[in-house]
Amino acid sequence: MTTIYVPRDSAALSLGADEVAAKLRQAAGDRPIQIIRNGSHGMLWLEPLVEVVTERGRIGYGPVEPEAVDDLVAAGLFDGADHELCQGVVADLPWLKDQTRLCFARVGVTDPLDPDDYVAHGGLAGLRKALEKTPEEVVAEVTDSGLRGRGGAGFPAGIKWKTVAGTPGPLKFICCNADEGDSGTFADRMLMEGDPFTLIEGMAIAAYAVGASEGYIYIRSEYPDAVRTMREAIAVARDQGWIGEKAGHRFDLHVRVGAGAYICGEETAMLESLEGKRGMVRAKPPIPAITGLFGKPTVVNNVLTLASVPAILAGGAAAYQELGVERSRGTQVFQLAGNVARGGIFETAFGMTLEKLIHTYGGGTRTGRPVRAVQVGGPLGAYLPADGLDLPMEYEAFAAAGAMLGHGGVVVFDDTVDMGAMARFAMEFCAEESCGKCTPCRVGAVRGVEVIDKIRAGQDPDDNLALLGDLCELMTEGSLCAMGGLTPMPVRSALLHFADDFGPGSPNGGGHR
Amino acid sequence: MVSPGSSVTDRVRALVAAHRGDRGALLPILHRIQAEFGYVDSDVVPVLAAELNISRADVHGVITFYTDFRSEPAGRTVLKLCRAEACQSVGAEQLVAHAEQVLGIKCGQTTPDGSVTLEQVFCLGNCALGPAGQVNDRVRGRLSPARLDALLTETVNR
Numbered sequence: 001m002t003t004i005y006v007p008r009d010s011a012a013l014s015l016g017a018d019e020v021a022a023k024l025r026q027a028a029g030d031r032p033i034q035i036i037r038n039g040s041h042g043m044l045w046l047e048p049l050v051e052v053v054t055e056r057g058r059i060g061y062g063p064v065e066p067e068a069v070d071d072l073v074a075a076g077l078f079d080g081a082d083h084e085l086c087q088g089v090v091a092d093l094p095w096l097k098d099q100t101r102l103c104f105a106r107v108g109v110t111d112p113l114d115p116d117d118y119v120a121h122g123g124l125a126g127l128r129k130a131l132e133k134t135p136e137e138v139v140a141e142v143t144d145s146g147l148r149g150r151g152g153a154g155f156p157a158g159i160k161w162k163t164v165a166g167t168p169g170p171l172k173f174i175c176c177n178a179d180e181g182d183s184g185t186f187a188d189r190m191l192m193e194g195d196p197f198t199l200i201e202g203m204a205i206a207a208y209a210v211g212a213s214e215g216y217i218y219i220r221s222e223y224p225d226a227v228r229t230m231r232e233a234i235a236v237a238r239d240q241g242w243i244g245e246k247a248g249h250r251f252d253l254h255v256r257v258g259a260g261a262y263i264c265g266e267e268t269a270m271l272e273s274l275e276g277k278r279g280m281v282r283a284k285p286p287i288p289a290i291t292g293l294f295g296k297p298t299v300v301n302n303v304l305t306l307a308s309v310p311a312i313l314a315g316g317a318a319a320y321q322e323l324g325v326e327r328s329r330g331t332q333v334f335q336l337a338g339n340v341a342r343g344g345i346f347e348t349a350f351g352m353t354l355e356k357l358i359h360t361y362g363g364g365t366r367t368g369r370p371v372r373a374v375q376v377g378g379p380l381g382a383y384l385p386a387d388g389l390d391l392p393m394e395y396e397a398f399a400a401a402g403a404m405l406g407h408g409g410v411v412v413f414d415d416t417v418d419m420g421a422m423a424r425f426a427m428e429f430c431a432e433e434s435c436g437k438c439t440p441c442r443v444g445a446v447r448g449v450e451v452i453d454k455i456r457a458g459q460d461p462d463d464n465l466a467l468l469g470d471l472c473e474l475m476t477e478g479s480l481c482a483m484g485g486l487t488p489m490p491v492r493s494a495l496l497h498f499a500d501d502f503g504p505g506s507p508n509g510g511g512h513r
Numbered sequence: 514m515v516s517p518g519s520s521v522t523d524r525v526r527a528l529v530a531a532h533r534g535d536r537g538a539l540l541p542i543l544h545r546i547q548a549e550f551g552y553v554d555s556d557v558v559p560v561l562a563a564e565l566n567i568s569r570a571d572v573h574g575v576i577t578f579y580t581d582f583r584s585e586p587a588g589r590t591v592l593k594l595c596r597a598e599a600c601q602s603v604g605a606e607q608l609v610a611h612a613e614q615v616l617g618i619k620c621g622q623t624t625p626d627g628s629v630t631l632e633q634v635f636c637l638g639n640c641a642l643g644p645a646g647q648v649n650d651r652v653r654g655r656l657s658p659a660r661l662d663a664l665l666t667e668t669v670n671r
Contacts, residue, residue, distance in 0.1 A: 011639050014654035044641040183597030186638040221544075221581050222637050224650050254535075257544060259579030262635060276539030277571075278578040294536065336641065338602035343641025366603065375598055379635075411599045411640065422598070429597075429635065 002033045002078050005051040005058065008112070009040035009193050010225040011186070017048040019066035024050070027073040039194015041108030042345025043095055051090055054080035060090040095361060100323065101347045102311040102331050103304055104187075107194035113232055115240050118197045124242070126310030130205045131248060138209040139165055142309060144317035146329030151177055151265075151302030152377065152406040153482075154328075154395045157309075160299060163289035164210040167297040172212035174203050174251075175274065175293055175300045178219040178226070179258050179265040182378025184337040184409035187345055188303035191333075192219070192226040195307075196233035197242075200253060202306035204243055205313060206299055207251040215253040216293070218270050221260055231255050262433035266481050267300040269435060280435045281481045302407070304333055325351035328394035328405075338375075338411035339365045355389040358412060369414035373422075373498065377406025379429055380486035382493035383419065402496075404489065418508040419498035423491045424452045430487040441484025444475040448491065458504035465502075468495075524549070525557050529564040539565060539575055543582055552583040588623040588630035590668050593647040594656075596633045599640035608644045609633065611658040615665070628669050 006012075006021040021035050040047060046062035050072075059080035061072060068085070075083045087093060101107075110117040118124070130138045143158025164172060176199065180188040192199060203215045219227050234253050238244035244252050256274055258264050264273045268282035271293050292298025308330065312320045320330045328350035334357060336343045341363035358364070358371065365371055371386045382403035384391070391401055398405040413422075427448035436442045448471055455464045472488035479485040500506055528545045532538035542561065546553050553576050562569040576582045594609050613619055616629055623630040639645035642654030646661070648668055656664075 010652045011642055011654065014639050014642060014645065014652040047642070180638060181636055183595075183636045184599045184640045185636075186640055189638040222634060222647070225652070226638075256541065259540060259544070259581035260634075261579050273540065274537055276537035276575070278574050338599040338640065338643070340641065379598060409640070411602060413602045417602065422601075425598070425601070433635070 002028075002031065003053040004033055004035045004078075005038045005053075006035055007040045007048060007108070008037035008225075008229075009047075009190060010223075011044050011190070012040050012047040012049070013225065015047055015063065016066045020048045020050060020064050020069055023066050023069035024073070027070055028078070031078060033078065036111050038110065039107045039112050040190060040345075041090060041096060042104065042190065043093070043342070044344040045342045046087065049087075049090070050077070052077060052080050056080065057089040057091060060087040060093075061085045062087060095342070095344075095346070098361075099347050100331050100349055102315075102320075103191065103198070103307050103333050104195070104345060104347045105311065106198065107191060107345075110195065112194055112196055112229060113236055115197065115236055118195075122314065123197055123310075124201060126313035127201050127204055127242070129313045130208055135165060135209045135211060138205065138313070141313060141317045142209070145312045145320040146317075146324070146327070147305065147308055147312060147320070148328070148395070149302055150304035150308065150332070150407060152182075152404075154405075157301060157305055160289055160301070161206065161210050163287070164212070164297045164299050167290050169297050171214070171296050172210060173293045173296055173298040174206045174210070174212045174215040174306075175271065175298055176203060176215065176217040176303055176306055177265065177267060177270055177300055178217050178223075178230075178303050179270055180223070180303070181220060181262040181265045182380075182407065182409055184375065184378060184411035185335050185407050186337070187333040187335050187407075189223050189226050190345060191303055191307050192223075193229045196230050197237060198307045198310055199230075199303055200233060200237045200243060202309040203253060204247070204249075204251055205309050206301065206306060208249050210297075210299055212299065213250045213252070215251065216274055217253065217255050218258060218264070218274060219255060220258040220264075227255060227257055261435075262429075263435040263483055266483060268481070270300070271298065278435075280437050281483075283480060304407075323349040325349075325392065325394050326396055328396070332393065332405075332408045334393065334408040334410060336362045336410050336412070339367060339414050340412040341366050341368075350394040351392050353389070354384070354391050354393055354410065357393070357410065358389060362412065365412060365414040367414050367416075369416065371412055372415040372417055373413040373419060375411045375413070375422075375490065376409070377404040378409050379426060380404070380482060380489055381406050381409075382489050383422065383497060384493070385497040388497070402493065404486070416508060418506070419494045419501040420452070420456050420506060421501075423494040423502070424449060424456070426487055426490040426494075427452060430483060434483060438478070438480040438484060440475045440478035441480070441487070444471055444479075444484060445487060447471060448475075448487070452491075452502075455502050456504060456506075461503070465495075521550070521554070521556065522560050525560045526564060529561065539567075539572070540579075543576065547582060551586045555584065588627050590628060590665075591630045591632065591647075591649055592665070593632045593634040593637070594620075595635065595637050595639075595643065595645045597636040597640075599636075600643035600645055603643045605644040608646075608656055608658060608661065612661060615662065629665070
């Protein structure tokens with residue numbers, strides 16, 4: 001029996017992985033083969049990446065288009081034979097070997113929905129360790145690890161947990177924010193599709209630590225594959241007694257699906273949405289840790305924050321804390337996207353420079369043209385110029401450079417990008433997605449688009465630039481949440497580093513949409 | 514005889530009943546209504562309000578807040594194209610312009626024959642393989658104008 005892996009990750013599916021799997025079955029004829037649908041290893045430029053289990057290890061072929069399958073099989077794919085698409089032993093590829101994978105340790109390796117495979121690859125070790133400790137000890141372990149929220153804000157997870165644990169109440173919730181709406185981020189999706197049990201385990205540990213009995217995973221509707229996989233995984237986990245009625249501690253888990261509102265990635269808007277309301281941001285305080293979902297104490301953490309917890313409990317806080325630099329401890333799952341030759345997931349300790357990630361691992365742009373700008377941290381993150389990439393990827397170094405590491409999403413642009421247009425888009429996006437609760441965001445974004453249009457048309461540029469500066473300051477200082485508060489960041493950074501793109505005769509300018 | 518109106522009402526009541534034990538069940542219910550009928554008709558608003566004991570304004574407010582909920586049926590094929598930054602860096606705007614030209618409609622519209630609805634979307638989580646799109650819930654990557662044309666021909670003619 002030959003074992004073949006063909007990813008079920010939606011990035012792989014987007015380039016025909018299902019058709020590849022079907023073709024492989026057909027081409028196998030009488031030869032007994034077993035096809036396992038794994039997650040993606042995160043080398044997305046190689047997708048669909050087909051792996052064949054041989055005595056040398058798992059041999060990879062990619063990118064495999066459905067039309068290429070017959071040729072590959074004829075060349076001896078089932079025996080791991082050489083071919084121009086053959087990448088060799090996948091685990092030995094530098095992209096993977098150079099990473100420190102804690103969160104993503106099993107993604108791409110295992111069958112995402114096979115509980116035995118999960119346990120065989122180290123799954124449940126964290127939950128078992130946690131249940132041997134008191135809840136207070138578990139919270140302390142997470143605090144000592146230095147784990148900070150991976151959703152973007154970087155708030156220490158242990159402190160949040162401690163607040164919830166210390167707030168008395170018969171009903172507490174764990175809410176996982178899987179509303180991954182930022183462009184350039186896909187790690188949450190890949191984890192949910194590629195190793196959903198890790199998230200479930202992390203949530204079960206969080207529930208035990210703070211005394212919560214119910215959990216919700218709020219997944220955006222743009223991720224139908226993640227929703228399906230997560231729901232199936234929860235059913236399996238209940239069946240295994242990891243959560244639900246058969247579990248040692250009382251905790252059950254539900255998936256809720258968003259409905260196309262970017263703002264629901266903001267934690268209080270997400271809570272409103274979970275309550276069945278419009279996703280309107282709440283004023284803080286009160287903080288969700290004390291007055292959260294339905295007014296109850298609630299942990300709201302990002303997917304990767306919760307998925308980091310099992311490894312921390314299994315390996316100990318000290319080991320986790322040893323990774324990283326300064327106040328950024330442990331590993332971050334960087335996501336390399338946009339106009340990049342080799343895009344995908346790169347999990348490594350904080351501190352590697354952006355330059356190295358983009359050029360050494362990413363291989364520069366996909367178009368082969370020079371890099372001109374890089375946006376880190378999503379649509380609300382700053383644009384960095386090509387000569388400003390020698391920046392260690394950790395929270396404080398980015399903040400000092402007027403940028404934001406955020407969730408570690410990196411979007412690369414080549415020299416054809418019109419940065420005036422990108423600044424305008426930042427405002428346009430905010431106008432489209434603002435929840436409308438506060439005026440600086442709701443009205444400011446619309447005015448921002450208008451004033452950028454005037455600047456680009458050459459209308460009173462000096463006055464309008466001053467006006468844009470004022471508007472940015474007002475939005476930054478006066479908005480209720482990060483949507484309006486951070487939209488000025490890409491705008492201002494574009495103005496700072498690419499001022500030439502804002503004039504009517506700018507080299508890359510050329511009009512508005 | 515049962516009028517179409519009352520059968521829809523009965524069905525909506527049944528969907529609400531199926532979510533009776535769920536906390537804050539309005540969104541899951543609306544998703545089910547849309548999955549079943551293809552859109553959320555304004556006629557269901559008073560039914561939901563009465564069943565869930567909230568005001569009609571609350572129900573209307575939720576339906577109109579979220580872009581997913583349609584007030585009228587979509588075309589037989591729904592094509593969503595990502596216009597977020599990562600896809601823009603590899604030509605999303607040109608792709609959207611191409612789609613608008615080929616289909617003869619703007620984003621947010623449906624072709625007159627009801628075959629295709631074109632929508633913009635901000636991020637499908639396929640940011641390393643852009644420009645990305647979604648055809649009837651299936652994500653597609655590296656969409657060139659030619660690939661999009663082929664995909665549309667294949668899907669629409671199916």
